[in-house]
Amino acid sequence: xxxxxxxxxxxxxxxxxxxxxxMLVFLLFLxxxxxxxxxxxxxxxxxxxxxxxxxxxxxxxxxxxxxxxxLVNTVVFVVFIVILTVGFALFVASxxxxxxxxxxxxxxxxxxxxxxxxxxxMSMVWSFLLNPANGLISYFARDMGLGAVNLxxxxxxxxxxxxxxTFATNxxxxxxxxxxxxxxVPKDLFEAAEVDGASRWQVILKILIxxxxxxxVYITIINIIAVLKIFVVIQLLTGGxxxxxxxxxxxxxxxxxxxxxxxxxxxxxxxxxFVITLLLSVPQLKSMLQDK
Amino acid sequence: xxxxxxxxxMEKFDFVSNVIITLFAVLNLFPLYWLFTSSLKNSSDVxxxxxxxxxxxxxxxNYVDIFQNQPALRWTFNSIYVSGATTILVIVIGSMAAxxxxxxxxxxxxxxxxxxxxxxxxxxxxxxxPLFRIVQNxxxxxxxxxxxxxxxxxxxxxxxxxxFFDTTPNALREAARIDGASEWRTFTRIMLPIVKPGIGALFxxxxxxxxxxxxxxxxxxxxxxxxxxMVGTATLMQDLNPNFAYKxxxxxxxxxxxxxxxxxxxxxxxxxxxxxxxxx
Numbered sequence: 001x002x003x004x005x006x007x008x009x010x011x012x013x014x015x016x017x018x019x020x021x022x023m024l025v026f027l028l029f030l031x032x033x034x035x036x037x038x039x040x041x042x043x044x045x046x047x048x049x050x051x052x053x054x055x056x057x058x059x060x061x062x063x064x065x066x067x068x069x070x071l072v073n074t075v076v077f078v079v080f081i082v083i084l085t086v087g088f089a090l091f092v093a094s095x096x097x098x099x100x101x102x103x104x105x106x107x108x109x110x111x112x113x114x115x116x117x118x119x120x121x122m123s124m125v126w127s128f129l130l131n132p133a134n135g136l137i138s139y140f141a142r143d144m145g146l147g148a149v150n151l152x153x154x155x156x157x158x159x160x161x162x163x164x165x166t167f168a169t170n171x172x173x174x175x176x177x178x179x180x181x182x183x184x185v186p187k188d189l190f191e192a193a194e195v196d197g198a199s200r201w202q203v204i205l206k207i208l209i210x211x212x213x214x215x216x217v218y219i220t221i222i223n224i225i226a227v228l229k230i231f232v233v234i235q236l237l238t239g240g241x242x243x244x245x246x247x248x249x250x251x252x253x254x255x256x257x258x259x260x261x262x263x264x265x266x267x268x269x270x271x272x273x274f275v276i277t278l279l280l281s282v283p284q285l286k287s288m289l290q291d292k
Numbered sequence: 293x294x295x296x297x298x299x300x301x302m303e304k305f306d307f308v309s310n311v312i313i314t315l316f317a318v319l320n321l322f323p324l325y326w327l328f329t330s331s332l333k334n335s336s337d338v339x340x341x342x343x344x345x346x347x348x349x350x351x352x353x354n355y356v357d358i359f360q361n362q363p364a365l366r367w368t369f370n371s372i373y374v375s376g377a378t379t380i381l382v383i384v385i386g387s388m389a390a391x392x393x394x395x396x397x398x399x400x401x402x403x404x405x406x407x408x409x410x411x412x413x414x415x416x417x418x419x420x421x422p423l424f425r426i427v428q429n430x431x432x433x434x435x436x437x438x439x440x441x442x443x444x445x446x447x448x449x450x451x452x453x454x455x456f457f458d459t460t461p462n463a464l465r466e467a468a469r470i471d472g473a474s475e476w477r478t479f480t481r482i483m484l485p486i487v488k489p490g491i492g493a494l495f496x497x498x499x500x501x502x503x504x505x506x507x508x509x510x511x512x513x514x515x516x517x518x519x520x521x522m523v524g525t526a527t528l529m530q531d532l533n534p535n536f537a538y539k540x541x542x543x544x545x546x547x548x549x550x551x552x553x554x555x556x557x558x559x560x561x562x563x564x565x566x567x568x569x570x571x572x
Contacts, residue, residue, distance in 0.1 A: 014475045015398025022389035022408075022450060029423065029445035030411055036422035095309040109558065110317035113324065116554045117547040118504035120522045124529060124543040125323040128330065128536050134339035136326065143342075168320055200306055221413070229415045232506050236529055250417060250507070257421050258511065266421050273418040281413030 034274065040267035057268040067269070069244050070252040076159060077166070077248065078227045084167045085174050085223050086216060092171075093178030094204045098190075108179060112172035122169045123236035127152075130161065130237070152238050155245035162246055166233055170226070174219045181215040182208060214287060224280055228273065249273055324547070331355070331541035338537040354541035358528075364545055366517055367524035371549075374436055374509070374520060375502040378443045382498050383491055386449025391479050393450065394457035395465050405454075408447035416442055417507050424511055438512040439520070443502055449494055456490030457483065496560045500550060521546050 041057055043050045061067045096107050114122050129135045132150035141149040151157045185208065193203050209216075231250040234240055240247035240255075249269060257266035330338050331354055333347045358364045392398070393405045416423060423442055424433075432438030460483060468478040484491075506522050513519045519527070525546040528539045 011396060012398040015392045015396040015401060018392035018396065018475075018479075019389040019404065021385040022447070023404075025385065025441060025445045026408065026411070026447065029426070029442045030414075030416070030419075033416075033419040033422040033426065034414075036425070037419045040422055040425075091309070092313050095306060095313055099310070105558070107313060107317050109554075110321050113551065113554065114320060116500065116550045117324065118506075118522060118550065120504070120506055120526050121327070121543045121547045122323065124525070124539060125327040127529065128540060129323060129326065131536075134341070134536065136343060139341050139343065200303070225413055225415060229417050229507075231417070232526075236526060253418070253420070254507070257424075263421050270418045270421060274414065277414055277418065281410075285410055285413065 037267050037270050037274070040264060041271045043264050045263040053264070057264045058272075060265055061268055061272075066244050066247060067252060070247045070249045073159065073245075073247060074228060074230070074249045077163060077230055078224055080163045081167050081170075081227045082220055082223045084163070085171050086219055088167070088171055089174035089178050089219065090209065090216075092175050093182055094208055097179050097182035104179065108172075108176055111175050114169045115172040119166075119169055119232040120236065122165070123233050126165050127237050153242050155242055158238055158242065158246045162233055162237065165237070166227070166230065169233075170223075174223070177215055177219055178212060181212040185211045217283060217287060221281060221283065225277055228277060228280075327540050327547070328544055330537055331544045333537045335535040335537055338535070338540070354535070354538045355545070357538055358542050358545055362524070362528070362542070363517055364521070364524065364542070367519055367521040368545070368549075370436075370513070370518065371503055371521040374439045375499045377436065378440045378502045379495055379498040381440065381444045382449040383494060385444060386447075386494070387453050387484065387487070387491065388479070389447075389450045390453035390457055391483060394454050394460075395462065395483070396475070405450075408450055411447055412451060416446070420508070420511060423508075427512060433512055434515045434518045435512075439509050442508065443505065449498065452494050452497075453487060453490050456487040460486050493560050496553065496557050500553065503550065521549075 040050075042052060042054055044053045044056070092107065092111070096104055129137050130152050132138050132148065132153065137151070138149055141147070151161045189207050189211070190203055193207055198206070229250045230248050231254065234246060234248050234251045235254075238246045240251050250273075253266050253269040253273070256262040256269065329345075329347055332350045332352070333344070334349070334351050334353070337344060337348065389408075393401055427433055427438040427442070430437070432441070464482060464486075465478055468482050469475070473481070503520075504522060505520075506526070509520045510523045510526075513523055516524075525542045528542040531539070533539075
């Protein structure tokens, strides 16, 4: 009896020692910042001095039209980019997954390379392409008689352009995930459907898309969370402009923290984003943990 | 009759879809082509209208500028160092934890694992203010440590590798233990070599992720010499030099290492990205 308890105690000890390093960095750089962020969001911070102000920072936010603009823009980005990404990736993957392997890897590679070279590089190219004075897109617009266009300087066009650039850069990841999931769907399902005379369109709609539903959930959630913190493309293409027309929550947070030195307000934005992220990730977490 | 007819129509639909997909794939690569060819033009050719689709005279002077007037070599080194060190730490620390969660029976292991996995969805950027203050307290602003450690905290490595450890037979560990091997020895000599494919996938995915990280490294690396390649390259956009070819050369330098990695390790990407996703 005693011996057995000793073995258990030893097993416990070994287990904890193995997870200890991960646990320490996790607590220090992930858990602690969350609590510290919640605390800071209720303080006014001036270099070394901190004054407790309760929910004042949140009230400041709710009275700031730029914050609302950032919130609305972020929601618009999330909705449009996620729908475009899931829809287009489904279309691409379902059309190519059963084709020749070299063709599949060519398509997969072409869409994935922009993901690899990163949003920073892609934003730099797009800012050149869209430059009103000497960008290729502006040149074509002039050539077609549209006159001088400044797509990023116009509050009506700036959002669609950023949505397109972000979507085109990142859709490759969703395509890779869908292709892998579709290749894994058992072949006999399709064969049975074909014997019954189902068309390709019906097979895709009735068999393929329902079979990859877990992948759809996963892609939707990782993309929602990725777009929620959209920053690089805003900083490099528009700087939030024109006149805050393309400001996002993350860009607003960054400016408050590192430009206006409003650390308390910035922390409050962080807490709001944290709550949104948490609520959105519940379904994904459920499915990840059910696997175990 | 009607069935075969419909089938033919659908094949046409399939054909049209694939044409569109291929066209769009090529179009999607065009910005990179334009980036690369623009970087080889001189400052007047790059803004010439109508444009030269291929540079009339190739010049490497923009690249010379990038490496001579900007510390691009240092930035590249910073990126390699930060991405490499982060990834090695993630693998060492993450594989230990993943092994424990998968094979060792200890109290609250499930609960702790759930907490770890829950954190996967929270981007560290939203807690950037407290995180920055912590790093300040450790005196790690403008230091590699400040760029590395917060990226080690995420539990993605644990999640990915646990999946690989779960597929290894428990009997293997028990046999080694009965033979008198310590837990540590069992882990390093027997279990780790088995999950090598997982470690390979994690290495590539994590390396690329840290390499392309932007916001956090922008905040921590404030001195010019402490910037990573991505952050340093992005500063060229605000550079007073109006030459677009020069900016494009900087972006090309930032893009090339990832293109090489992608071409060399394409296989790992597919397996790694999907291993991290939902298992069907």
